[in-house]
Amino acid sequence: MKVNAHKEPKPIRLGVVGFGKVGTICAEALLESKDLVLAGIVRRLDSLAQALPDAFGKIPIVSHVAQVHHVDGALLCVPMAQVLDTAHDCLQHSIPIVESSVLHGDAFHAHRDAIHRLAIRYDVPAIVGAGWDPGALSVVRFLFALLAPEGDIETKHRVAGSLHHTAMARQVIGVKEALCTELLAANGTRQRYVYVELEKGVDADRVAQAIRADPLFLGEETLVFPVDSVTALEQEGRGVVLERRSAPGSSGHQRFLFEARFDDSLQTAHMMLAAARALPGLEPGAHSFLDLPLSALWGEQGHNVERAWL
Ligand SMILES: NC(=O)c1ccc[n+]([C@@H]2O[C@H](COP(=O)([O-])OP(=O)(O)OC[C@H]3O[C@@H](n4cnc5c(N)ncnc54)[C@H](OP(=O)(O)O)[C@@H]3O)[C@@H](O)[C@H]2O)c1
Known part of the structure; x- marks a missing residue:
């Protein structure tokens, strides 16, 4: 052009x-x-x-x-x-x-x-x-295939990364739906992130205290985030991992990895x-x-x- x-x-x-x-x-x-x-x-x-x-x-x-x-x-x-x-x-x-x-x-x-x-x-x-x-994603697959022409491509779809539903948080009064995930903080300690969709007019701080006080969450730092829609969060958290390795016996061991949440x-x-x-x-x-x-x-x-x- x-x-x-x-x-x-x-x-x-x-x-x-x-x-x-x-x-x-x-x-x-x-x-x-x-x-x-x-x-x-x-x-x-x-x-x-x-x-x-x-x-x-x-x-x-x-x-x-x-x-x-x-x-x-x-x-x-x-x-x-x-x-x-x-x-x-x-x-x-x-x-x-x-x-x-x-x-x-x-x-x-x-x-x-x-x-x-x-x-x-x-x-x-x-x-x-x-x-x-x-x-x-087709462009990424295409590029991986060019880089390792004889190889195999493996695709793993990840729904919501490591997010999972938590029955405990859902039992707290005022919580419509909740998702939880565990992460490692920069200093190596474990943290729990709990995303909650609340009923109208519910006090988010009271809900956060109730979740943190539960024996299941005691002993680990627990951060509670109110969100508009847990369903939307699950969608946003969709992920995919593409991996392509060169075929055995071809020149050297080549490996290409693409990880995305989107x-x-x-x-x-x-x-x-x-x-x-x-x-x-x-x-x-x-x-x-x-x-x-x-x-x-x-x-x-x-x-x-x-x-x-x-
Ligand atoms: N390639 C990909 O990865 C990818 C990913 C997601 C979506 N897509 C494609 O993107 C397109 C839109 O997806 P979307 O998720 O935005 O869909 P959507 O939320 O259901 O919206 C589609 C819109 O189309 C209009 N529409 C016209 N005729 C309709 C009918 N008979 N029934 C229902 N709605 C009708 C409506 O808008 P009005 O009310 O304004 O008329 C409706 O809100 C689809 O073709 C889907 O395949 C592709």
């Missing part, structure tokens, strides 16, 4: 289709972005009457993507079952798309082919599988925005996240990134 040094780069105007978990994060991130613009939010007719946070006060909220003015691309944040129809709708209005359906293997290829046929018919680019997995909606939204930066340089047709030049994911900052990391 050639950059004209004398011209201010034109911001890329994007519509967000579907205001669920991923769509909300995409829209919030677009409000903060310097090179991408939130051109509009597309919602189902039934959802249009729902008020959005004040930050979106000036953003057009519409029921069809064709109503968003001067749009350079659409981020499809609708449920997977709706993605193909929504993609069709955008592409036939000559609007490039970015989507992130959670599909792998043959199912991913069939989906990509279906979008490719539409994108070719309407002469528009489309980016598929631009999320966390598929998406960012919120997959947040990471998916970040990858969708990054993919959207690559849209202006793409030919019509469907492109997977792996097809995109890595520096294009940074848009106009691509050349700085190359200088910093190559």
Whole structure:
């Protein structure tokens, strides 16, 4: 992608289709972005009457993507079952798309082919599988496979890292739900972290004292943190470990390890925005996240990134 040094780069105007978990994060991130613009939010007719946070006060909220003015691309944040129809709708209005359906293997290829046929018919680019997995994690797997071509890759999914539910804390009056984990402090002593979701109006200090006084928690430093939602915390705490080892007998012993804890909606939204930066340089047709030049994911900052990391 050639950059004209004398011209201010034109911001890329994007519509967000579907205001669920991923769509909300995409829209919030677009409000903060310097090179991408939130051109509009597309919602189902039934959802249009729902008020959005004040930050979106000036953003057009519409029921069809064709109503968003001067749009350079659409981020499809609708449920997977709706993605193909929504993609069709955008592409036939000559609007490039970015989507992130959670599909792998043959199912991913069939989906990509279906979008490719539409994108070719309407002469528009489309980016598929631009999320966390598929998406960012696919790039890591791809790199690991390059580093140890004959090796095996092992994937371990960890739900909430070492967080576990604690019946004791849940019995304390005013606690709706609780999760607990043990950590080693910097000085080597064991600490317990207890995350509690409280009933309305309950005194958090009283709950913390009651938990710390229980014989189960005596003798170890116990820190109690009130949280809005234990379910959300479990989601945020999702983790994965990828490990690839070179095949026995190949040159030397090579081992690559990737460990991550993440919120997959947040990471998916970040990858969708990054993919959207690559849209202006793409030919019509469907492109997977792996097809995109890595520096294009940074848009106009691509050349700085190359200088910093190559
Ligand atoms: N690759 C990855 O790792 C990854 C991870 C997470 C999610 N994803 C993908 O991201 C997309 C969005 O996921 P999400 O978790 O944000 O979903 P979500 O919270 O369920 O939100 C989807 C939104 O789509 C809109 N919608 C349109 N048609 C709908 C229908 N028939 N039923 C329900 N909602 C409908 C709704 O917004 P309005 O009310 O505003 O119309 C809804 O809030 C999905 O395609 C999912 O596969 C990918």
